[in-house]
Amino acid sequence: MLRVRDDFLRAHLAVAALFCFLGFQYATWVSRLPALKTRLDLDDGRIGLLLMVCGIGAAVSFPLVASLMKRFGSRVLATVSAIGLALILAGLTLAPSYPVLLVVACLDGVAVGFLNVAMNAQGAAMEVRFQRTAMSRLHATFSAGSLLAALLASGVTAVTTTLSAHFAIAAAVLALLLLLAQTGMLADEPAKAAEAAEAAEAAPEPAAETPAKRRGIPLPSRITVWMGLAMVFGTVTEGAMNDWSALYLENVVRASHQLAPMGIAVVSVMMVLARLFADGWRTRFGDGRIVRVGSTVAGLGLALALLVGGVVPTLIGFACVGLGVAAVTPCVYVAAARQGSDALALVAATGTTGLLAGPALIGFIANASSLVWGMGVVAASAVVVALCATRIQWPSLDAAPDAPTADAPTADTPPADAPAPDSPAPADATLGQA
Known part of the structure; x- marks a missing residue:
């Protein structure tokens, strides 16, 4: 695997691999919607519902991702969600019916929501740790991943229309990107963060400066x-x-x-x-x-x-x-x-x-x-x-x-x-x- 001595560059390449991963994964299966439509004999309305369900899955991931981030940290969450997204390509290929396809699309949306938050947390923490801006270039890498997926889809379909062959190649690319990400993602310290939070709660609060805490779900x-x-x-x-x-x-x-x-x-x-x-x-x-x-x-x-x-x-x-x-x-x-x-x-x-x-x-x-x-x-x-x-x-x-x-x-x-x-x-x- 690639060895980079500079800490910032190594972290930058690793987090950029996550952004490229997400753009590549989503664009890969969206680019083959016509094939999915033909295989299951779907109309345009059902394709629209499929995309909507994926978005709903991403939106409803919000209550879970905040607690998972606090408990496991962004590195673990990014790794697990990326593995899930790679496996979802197989689920899209093997889905025997439209209802099953909807469930897989919803799971894809949830995993996208998880990885989206985790990789942006990695990018923001990288900027803070190294005191250097990088987030815009990371988002450019997301767009590059989408472009790469479109080019791969065009090339594969010129040779074969088999969906499983295309998604197998795409899964191999995703595996390489995830391996690259593992070489430099910033380490998580959820235990230390939890201890710091408990210590902050135990400390006396200034009456004039700190607003009163609300019980139940915290308001933004x-x-x-x-x-x-x-x-x-x-x-x-x-x-x-x-x-x-x-x-x-x-x-x-x-x-x-x-x-x-x-x-x-x-x-x-x-x-x-x-x-x-x-x-x-x-x-x-x-x-x-x-x-x-x-x-x-x-x-x-x-x-x-x-x-x-x-x-x-x-x-x-x-x-x-x-x-x-x-x-x-x-x-x-x-x-x-x-x-x-x-x-x-x-x-x-x-x-x-x-x-x-x-x-x-x-x-x-x-x-x-x-x-x-x-x-x-x-x-x-x-x-x-x-x-x-x-x-x-x-x-x-x-x-x-x-x-x-x-x-x-x-x-x-x-x-x-x-x-x-x-x-x-x-x-x-x-x-x-x-």
Whole structure:
């Protein structure tokens, strides 16, 4: 196995392998939906329900993933969920009936939810431990995994249409990615995290500074709610562009059949390129400014394209969306991880909800009025992200997260009289706390 001496590079490659794993696994079986449809004689409605059930599984994983993260840590959770996702490919191949296929798809969604939270916790903790930005490049690796899966599907189907052969090759690729991940994932210390939590509970609480604890299910803080809203509207923007850009070009702008797929290509290419460079922008300008400016560019660029019309202005507007929203989810994941595993799990669940509900919402609006109004909602969603970003306390890698200075606030630090946010995790926090 590959040996890398630099600790940061080794950890970066390992966590990137997890991101690539998730993108590759999901795109692998989604790319073969036509084969699954033919094998079980399904109609479009049942295929839509299949995808919806997968999303439901990811959304309902939220109550479980938070407790599992605290008990076992992100490394164990990532490993177990990745093994489950590899085995699920066999389940999709062998499912004898549609109800069984629905159960397998639901399990896939649950495992996706687990791995999504675990790998983002690993990425956020890596940034804190090494004081270097990397999350945007990690999300670019997710997109690269999806592209790799599409290329593999195209190559395999050119040779054979057998689903089991394709998924067997894909499982081998997933096994290699998981082995690479094991070489550098950050170690978990859930026991130490639990002891620290118990010690914190036993310590006397300042009456004036610490809010009273609520019994039962803990309610999310205001900052977590704002992060969840930013993630929802950000993923609505991202998901709707992937699903509706080609139809908008063909049905509204009257682009040719050959040019219509360029909408997805422009958004995807700009998003990957932006994520490759976004970590440098985050270091220079800060996460908050990147999210605010990027989402504003996305919203206004798309809105102007809708008003002007035409193929070229539309493609430019789509490019603005890909460029602007590329860093939204990585930055929000980092901010959520600093608030703890509960916040990270909730934000991940809301992101899944937005990614699934967004395209359907745009479809309902387009059916009631027109696709132009539907895409207008996408532009408005990007602007809402910018508004939500003004209410979030964004982490900074220039100073230790647990040592804010009240007399020297930064651009992304709330004023002294603002409501106190949840305390972020210290720089040496364990992954069990991330």
